[in-house]
Amino acid sequence: MKELQQLKHLYWRAGFGFSIKEFKALQKFNIYETVDLLINNAKQYQVLESETTISNLSMAEIKAIKKDKSKLKELRKKSKRLVRKLNTDWVLRMANPNRSALLERMSLFWHNHFACESKTSHLALNQLNTIRQNCLGNFRSFVKAIARDPSMIRYLNNQQNVKGKPNENFARELMELFTIGRGFYTEQDVKEAARAFTGWSSTVKGTFIFRKNQHDFGTKTFMGKTGRFDGDDIIDIILNRKETATFISRKIYKYFVNEEVITSELNEMADILYAADYDLEKLMTHVFKSDWFYAKRNIGTKIKSPIEFMAGLIRSLEITFNNKMGILFMERALGQTLFHPPNVAGWPGGKAWIDNSTLMLRLNLVNLLYQNTVIKYELEDEAERQSFKGFKKFNGIVELSRIVDTYNDQNKQEITKGLMDFFLLTNTSNKEKPLESSVLTKDNQSIIKEMTFKILSLPEYQLC
Amino acid sequence: MKRRTFLLKSALASGSLYAPAFLKSFKTKLESSRSGKNLIVIQLSGGNDGLNTIIPFRDDLYYKMRPFIGLKKDKLIDLNGNLGFNKGLQAIKEIYDQGEMAIINNVGYPNPDRSHFRSMDIWQTGSASNEYLSTGWIGRYLDNDCHGCESNTHALEIDNNLSLAMKGIEESGFAVSNPTQLKKNTNNEFLKAVAKMDHDHEHENVAYLYKTLIDTQESADYLHRKVKNHKSSSSFPNTKFGKKLKTVSELMTSDTDTKIYYVSLSGFDTHAFQMGKQERLLQQYAEAVKALVSDLKKNNLFDDTLIMTFSEFGRRVKQNASKGTDHGTANVLFLMGGGLKKKGILNKGPNLSKLVDGDLQYTVDFRSIYATILDKWLGTNHSQILGHKFQGLDFV
Numbered sequence: 121m122k123e124l125q126q127l128k129h130l131y132w133r134a135g136f137g138f139s140i141k142e143f144k145a146l147q148k149f150n151i152y153e154t155v156d157l158l159i160n161n162a163k164q165y166q167v168l169e170s171e172t173t174i175s176n177l178s179m180a181e182i183k184a185i186k187k188d189k190s191k192l193k194e195l196r197k198k199s200k201r202l203v204r205k206l207n208t209d210w211v212l213r214m215a216n217p218n219r220s221a222l223l224e225r226m227s228l229f230w231h232n233h234f235a236c237e238s239k240t241s242h243l244a245l246n247q248l249n250t251i252r253q254n255c256l257g258n259f260r261s262f263v264k265a266i267a268r269d270p271s272m273i274r275y276l277n278n279q280q281n282v283k284g285k286p287n288e289n290f291a292r293e294l295m296e297l298f299t300i301g302r303g304f305y306t307e308q309d310v311k312e313a314a315r316a317f318t319g320w321s322s323t324v325k326g327t328f329i330f331r332k333n334q335h336d337f338g339t340k341t342f343m344g345k346t347g348r349f350d351g352d353d354i355i356d357i358i359l360n361r362k363e364t365a366t367f368i369s370r371k372i373y374k375y376f377v378n379e380e381v382i383t384s385e386l387n388e389m390a391d392i393l394y395a396a397d398y399d400l401e402k403l404m405t406h407v408f409k410s411d412w413f414y415a416k417r418n419i420g421t422k423i424k425s426p427i428e429f430m431a432g433l434i435r436s437l438e439i440t441f442n443n444k445m446g447i448l449f450m451e452r453a454l455g456q457t458l459f460h461p462p463n464v465a466g467w468p469g470g471k472a473w474i475d476n477s478t479l480m481l482r483l484n485l486v487n488l489l490y491q492n493t494v495i496k497y498e499l500e501d502e503a504e505r506q507s508f509k510g511f512k513k514f515n516g517i518v519e520l521s522r523i524v525d526t527y528n529d530q531n532k533q534e535i536t537k538g539l540m541d542f543f544l545l546t547n548t549s550n551k552e553k554p555l556e557s558s559v560l561t562k563d564n565q566s567i568i569k570e571m572t573f574k575i576l577s578l579p580e581y582q583l584c
Numbered sequence: 585m586k587r588r589t590f591l592l593k594s595a596l597a598s599g600s601l602y603a604p605a606f607l608k609s610f611k612t613k614l615e616s617s618r619s620g621k622n623l624i625v626i627q628l629s630g631g632n633d634g635l636n637t638i639i640p641f642r643d644d645l646y647y648k649m650r651p652f653i654g655l656k657k658d659k660l661i662d663l664n665g666n667l668g669f670n671k672g673l674q675a676i677k678e679i680y681d682q683g684e685m686a687i688i689n690n691v692g693y694p695n696p697d698r699s700h701f702r703s704m705d706i707w708q709t710g711s712a713s714n715e716y717l718s719t720g721w722i723g724r725y726l727d728n729d730c731h732g733c734e735s736n737t738h739a740l741e742i743d744n745n746l747s748l749a750m751k752g753i754e755e756s757g758f759a760v761s762n763p764t765q766l767k768k769n770t771n772n773e774f775l776k777a778v779a780k781m782d783h784d785h786e787h788e789n790v791a792y793l794y795k796t797l798i799d800t801q802e803s804a805d806y807l808h809r810k811v812k813n814h815k816s817s818s819s820f821p822n823t824k825f826g827k828k829l830k831t832v833s834e835l836m837t838s839d840t841d842t843k844i845y846y847v848s849l850s851g852f853d854t855h856a857f858q859m860g861k862q863e864r865l866l867q868q869y870a871e872a873v874k875a876l877v878s879d880l881k882k883n884n885l886f887d888d889t890l891i892m893t894f895s896e897f898g899r900r901v902k903q904n905a906s907k908g909t910d911h912g913t914a915n916v917l918f919l920m921g922g923g924l925k926k927k928g929i930l931n932k933g934p935n936l937s938k939l940v941d942g943d944l945q946y947t948v949d950f951r952s953i954y955a956t957i958l959d960k961w962l963g964t965n966h967s968q969i970l971g972h973k974f975q976g977l978d979f980v
Contacts, residue, residue, distance in 0.1 A: 277855045280908075282905055284905075287855065287904055287906060292699070421787045453744075463701070471789070474796055475759040475796065476766070476804075477744060477759060477766055477769070480775075480797075480804075483772070483797070484775075550782045550783070554777075574774060577772075577774060578778060579794055583790065583793075
C-alpha cells in the first residue's frame with residue numbers, strides 16, 4: 121500500500137494524475153520500473169504538426185497580404201484562433217492517458233521557465249517543438265536553441281539588438297531568469313552579453329537568421345573573460361559556472377519536489393547536473409528515484425496550477441468537450457493561459473494561484489461540469505468577446521461509468537474510502553464521516569456520482 | 585523582542601495564523617483609529633516612461649537624447665512653461681488645473697534595480713534594493729493597524745490576483761474582479777458545509793485553502809449586498825481599466841468598510857515603437873481616472889480620498905534603436921485628491937545633465953512618500969510598517 125501512495129505521488133508530479141484504469145494498473149507497478157518507463161515514453165516525442173498561417177506562403181504572397189488591411193486582419197484573426205487550438209490541444213494531450221504525461225509535464229515546466237508570449241501560430245508551434253525536443257535533453261543545447269527561437273527573439277526584443285545600439289532585454293533575462301540567477305553577474309556583464317547577441321534575429325516567416333552586418337564582432341569582456349564572443353560563447357561561459365547548475369536544480373526542485381528547498385537535496389541535484397554536463401534526463405531520473413522525493417513532506421502538499429488542475433480533472437473524469445474553447449475560458453478565469461504568461465518570469469505559482477475568486481471558481485468547476493451551468497467571465501477585450509459568442513458554456517461530458525463500475529458492488533463506507541483514495545493524495549480520514557452523512561441518495565450509482573462531485577469540491581483536491 | 589513581534593511569531597508557531605477572521609476573538613483596533621480616509625493606489629506596470637509622461641520640453645538635452653521619440657512642444661500640454669503633460673493625459677488636465685493634483689519628479693531609491701520583477705517587488709514591499717521582503721507595505725499596514733479586524737475587505741484589489749503589496753503576515757487584502765460574479769460563485773450549500781468541516785493538523789497549504797474559502801464566503805455576501813444597490817452614474821470608458829475604476833467607485837460610494845483600493849494598468853514596457861503605445865495607455869488611464877474623480881466629487885468623497893499613481897521604474901533617457909526605451913530608474917509619481925496641502929509640480933524636474941550610467945538620479949525616496957501617507961493620511965506610525973524612519977513630506 122505504501123508503494124501505491126508513492127506511485128500516485130509520482131504520477132501527479134511527473135504527469136497529471138491518472139484515470140481509473142491507470143489507477144487500477146498502478147497497483148501492479150514498482151517505482152524504479154515506472155520511472156524508467158515514464159522517461160522512455162517521454163523520449164519518443166513526435167514533432168507536432170499543425171496548420172499555421174504563413175509558413176506555406178511565398179514572400180510575394182506575404183507582402184501582398186501586408187499591404188491589404190482587411191486580409192492582414194483576417195490573417196491575424198486566423199493566427200489567434202490557431203494559437204488557441206495549440207493551447208487546448210496541449211491541455212488535452214496532458215489529460216490523455218495514451219500520451220506521455222511526463223513529456224507534457226516537462227514541456228509545461230520549461231514553458232514556464234522560458235516564459236514567452238507567442239502571438240502567432242507558427243511561432244508558438246516552433247517554440248513548443250523546440251521545448252519538446254529538448255525538455256529531457258541537454259540544457260546547454262536547450263538554451264542555445266531558445267536563444268535562436270524566433271518567438272523568444274521577438275518577445276525579448278532581440279530583433280532590435282544591433283551593433284552600436286544594443287537592446288539589453290534578452291541578455292538580461294538570459295542571466296536573471298533562464299540560467300544563473302541574480303547576484304552572479306554585473307550590469308556591465310549585461311551590456312557585454314547584449315553585444316554578443318547583436319544580429320541574432322528572425323525572418324518575416326519566423327526562422328532564425330544571423331544578420332552579419334548587425335553583429336558586433338568586437339572584443340567583449342564578460343564575467344572576467346575577454347574575447348570576440350558571440351551568443352554561444354556567452355551561454356557556454358554562464359553554464360560553465362556551477363551556480364547555473366544550482367539555479368536550474370533549485371527551480372526543478374521547487375516545481376517537482378517542494379517549494380521549501382532542503383539544501384542537501386538541492387546540492388545533490390546540482391552536483392549531478394553539473395557532472396553530467398547538464399543532461400536533464402539523468403537529473404530527472406535521479407530525482408524520481410530518490411528516497412527523499414517520496415518523503416511525507418512532499419506528498420499532496422503542492423497547490424495545483426490551473427493547467428495541472430484541469431488536465432488532472434479531465435484525465436480522471438474522462439471529460440470530452442463539445443467545444444474546447446471552454447478549456448481556454450477556464451484558463452483565463454483561473455489565471456494561466458498557455459502561450460500567454462504574465463511576463464518573462466512566468467507564472468508565480470504556489471499560494472499565488474489561490475485567492476478568494478480563483479478558489480471559488482475551482483471549487484465550483486465540477487459543479488459547472490455537472491450542471492452544464494452557463495458561466496460568465498470578463499474577457500480581455502471586445503474582439504475576443506466576439507469570438508467567444510456562443511462558447512459561453514463550459515460544455516464537457518463526464519464519463520463516469522468506469523468509476524461507477526469500479527465501486528458499484530461496495531457499501532457506502534467503502535465507496536467513500538475508495539473514491540477518496542482515487543482522487544486525493546493526503547490522508548483525509550476526518551472527512552469520511554461528514555461526507556458519508558452528507559450523501560443522502562440510496563442507490564449506489566447515485567452515491568458514487570454525488571460522492572465524486574463532493575470529493576472534488578474539497579479544498580484538499582486542489583493539492584497534489 | 586518587541587511584544588508585537590512575539591505575538592506574530594507565536595501565532596505562526598501555534599497555527600492560529602489561518603484562523604478565519606470571524607473566529608478572532610479580539611475586537612478591531614481599527615474601529616477607533618480609523619482616519620476616515622481612503623487611499624487608491626494605481627500601479628502602471630511595465631515601467632512607464634516618466635520623461636514622456638511629464639515632458640521637460642525646455643531642455644535641449646531631452647531632444648538631443650530623444651531625437652525621434654522626444655515629444656515636440658506643440659504635441660503636448662503645457663503645465664508651467666517648463667514641463668508638459670503627454671497628450672494622452674488630456675482628460676486629467678482639469679484635475680491639475682483645479683489644484684487637486686500634485687506631481688513629484690525624480691522618485692526612486694538608492695542603487696536602483698532595472699529588473700521589472702525586482703523593482704516592482706521593491707516598490708510593493710517598500711524595501712531597500714538589497715533587502716528582500718515577503719510582505720507588502722499595505723499588507724504590513726493591515727497587520728499593524730487592522731490585526732483581528734472583523735472585516736476581510738479593509739483593503740481590496742480589483743483584480744483576479746492579489747499583489748505582493750497587499751500581503752501581510754497575518755492579514756492580507758482581498759482580490760475581487762467582479763463582486764456579482766464572486767457572490768454567484770459562493771452560493772453553494774455543500775461548500776458552506778465544507779467550510780465548517782474539521783481540517784486540523786494538516787499542511788499549511790490546506791489551512792490556507794480553508795481560510796481563503798471561509799473569508800471569501802463572508803466577504804462575498806458583504807460586498808454583493810453593498811454594491812448591488814449602488815450603480816455608478818458617471819460614464820466610465822469601456823476599457824478593462826475603466827471597468828476596474830468603476831467597481832472602485834461603486835464600492836466607495838456604497839459605504840463599504842474598504843479604505844484601500846489597489847488597481848493596475850499594464851503594458852508600459854515600451855522597448856519598441858513607444859510613442860503611440862504609451863499615449864494610448866495614458867489616455868486609458870486618464871479617462872478612467874477622470875470618471876472616478878467626478879463620481880467621488882458627486883458623492884462628497886474626494887476630499888477624503890488620496891489617489892497615488894506610480895510605476896516600478898522610469899526608462900533610460902536615451903532612446904534605443906527601436907524607437908523605444910530600455911529600463912531606467914527615477915520616475916514621476918502622481919497624487920490626486922481634494923485634501924492635498926501642496927498642489928501642482930512639487931519639485932524640480934529631472935536633471936538631464938547629471939546622469940549616472942545614462943539614467944536619472946532620484947531625489948525623492950518613494951518610501952518617504954509611503955511614510956507621509958501612512959503617518960498623515962492613514963494615521964499610523966510609518967516606521968513600524970516600513971522598518972526604518974523616513975523624512976516625511978508635506979503634500980497632505
